[in-house]
Amino acid sequence: MQDERLIGDFQISADTLRRQADAAREAGFTQLAENLRRAAELTAVPNDELLRIYEALRPGRSTQAELLAVADRLERDYHAAQTAAFVREAAAEYARRGLFRRE
């Protein structure tokens, strides 16, 4: 039984994360629940892509267009609507505060 578990993946499922999000919300941890919902969406994103998106969100890394393209890709390729909205929100703030890459 242990070996079977090993051969398999150690990847948590989106459904489990959504259940955990519900439990967190019920206990009053609203923002943790939001985080876990975004995480549920991100289970579909491969490791390398996940690292690239994180890099794109760091200060001075992306232009506005590039970051908005990241948001679009999240929504289109991974059905990650909540995370996409979060990235767009970041893009708006980065524009206001000058946190995009200067060209």
Added chain:
Amino acid sequence: MSQSKRFALLAERDINKETFVEAWPDAGLIVADGSNDPAPSLTVESNRVAEMDGKLRADFDAIDTFIADHFLDLRAAGEAMATSSLRLARMLVDINVPAREVRRLALGCTPAKLCEVVRHMNVLEMMMGLAKMRVRKTPANQAHVTNRRENPALLAADAAEAALRGFAEIETTVGVARMAPLNALCVLIGSQTGRGGVLTQCAIEESMGLRLAMKGLTTYAETLSVYGTERSFVDGDDTPWSKAFLASAYASRGVKIRFTSGTGSEALMGSSEGKSMLYLEARCLCVVRGAGSQGVQNGSISCIALPESLPGGVRAVLAENLIAAMLGLEVASGNDALASHSAIRKSAKLMLQFIPGTDFIFSGYSAVPRRDNMFGGGNFDAEDFDDYNVLQRDMQVDGGLRPVTEGEALAVRREAARAAQAVYAELGFPDIRDEEVEAAVVAHSSEDMPPRDIVADLAAADRFLAGQQDVRDVVAALRRRGFAGIADNIAEMLHQRVLGDYLQPAAIFVKDSESQIADSSSRSSFGLRVLSALTDPNDYAGPGTGYRLGGARWQEVISLPQVRSPRDFIADRIGTPMQNLHEVGPARRGRFNEVIVCVGPAFGTALTQTINGLDHEAVLKAIFTGVAKEGLVARLIKAYHTSDCAQLGFTASSYSGSGIGIGLQSRGTTVIHKRGMPRLHNLELFSFSPSLTLETFEQIGRNAAKYAKGETVRPVPVTVDNWARLRLIVKTALLHRRETEEVRDRPPQELFFDWEPEV
């Protein structure tokens, strides 16, 4: 140079190696009450924050925006901001106000409001607040395991011992960043050897940290740093949004995270904007909660020496722990980096978190020697293990550790080092030689380890990170080499990732048998149980509630290997009763110039030696000799009605023809008394029985005789050893107890001592 010898000595004390400075608000060198800190305020328009802490939305920096849009609970904000800060502070310490009610309002407070609340509180009140607001009911502790030489066998062995000692989490880091995958691997193997369920992490650059988690080499991450000004946040190479995304990325791989913040970092980075450390930390904590992190490591962390150089610094650090707990964040409460040269100061500071208990009392107790700690020291380290265990036992406080025996420690260290050796061999990494394994088993520090080719290790680390091998290959390797137990424990940690219960606030794993909770829903097939805000919520509501250290856990805490049974403590003071001492009838009053020695009821019979091992017979001979040398005769009686030294002396003098008597307890405590003096007064008292020698006893006999002759007497000099009482207090108590057992309702008896002094 001081003229005063005392001031010169004080100048050399450890405390005076510290730096103490006056506050300088404009440089951010102020812990709280900053003159540039804003007053709390909040304006909400159309369900959106329009103004916060004196700043209009148009003037918000990215941190303000994030707090306004992701932290503030606008359902509670109106009520919270309208409630006086003093009232909120009082609610924190009022056992009749539930924690959830305080938390509901705290989540509607702006950063300036949160600061204003805790500013009303002294440290005792903050500790009360922390005991109530802490997220998890059961306190725990985290270890740091690193070594200067980055030796893999030693990392595994030290991690195993740390796990054995009870740490719920183990954090490692690197000297050379590229070594991270191998260090993480060794600490993972070691931790799961010492105790299944210990969480492990490797502090490293953010992207690398995520890659290690993806490979399954770590089970949580902690060093997701946030800062209280936009400038320092960006200098830290993140924004609140990128950090929040990183948190989600970890969670998407089933990995627990907590953020890191702490007073002083902004001032250290030159970007405090003239604000106080506590105000900036409150902003950090609002970002942490807003980003959806389940918890935070705070308590100044690596910057701790900075607030500690300022007035009120230690109080402010406790205040930041408290604010985090108010916001429902798991708190790993600092006490990690080297903060003081002074053992008194560091211990006193620790009490602020140790006594109320936090989710992790240390965010890294150095489970290795200080010089091997790659996190910047280690305020408490491996050399303090026994002290820490005694503190838990003294105060009946659960500090998250347990005493271990040398045998247990050596066994897990050997197993872990051998397991690391096997995995290195199976995965094609540079050999861990038998010589290294053997050294790691008994090593205290990396200086005890043979040298190793670090270049080859780094090359292997690079290949491991870039390649396809991951934790599953590690588990398979362990199984092939016969380390089934360790393989099972690591596999179980992977299984826990799939379940995701430990993503909930303040989660740790305990074995079923270690847990005090009855809920079975959090039990896994392996007997691992998640303790978190959901399964083990803190229900402190005053005396008799909340976490109490008792039962099996208390038995574990008090069972120090150094503990001895008091029952056999005085066995060596009991010998064959004296053969030349005979009772000859009731004691009578003397009419001549004599000295009476009145011994206690156990003397020469139930007990035969003094506390420092002098035979009672030899003691009597010494006293008799002393008296004889002054030309007088000593007579001996035994009291049965008392075992008290003053009473023995009083009794002796009342039977003495000269009025001078010596009271002598079996343990050796002696008094010279004169008839007519109050009972508790005396001519000379020898209360330091452990320092009395046969020469002293002879001198006591001489002096007693001189008093009897009416001569001028120079008191017998005695050595005063103030540590003797400390060392011998248990033995003293037990010897006295034995003597008191011999007390009878019987008048003093005359003793015939069948011996004559040769003078």
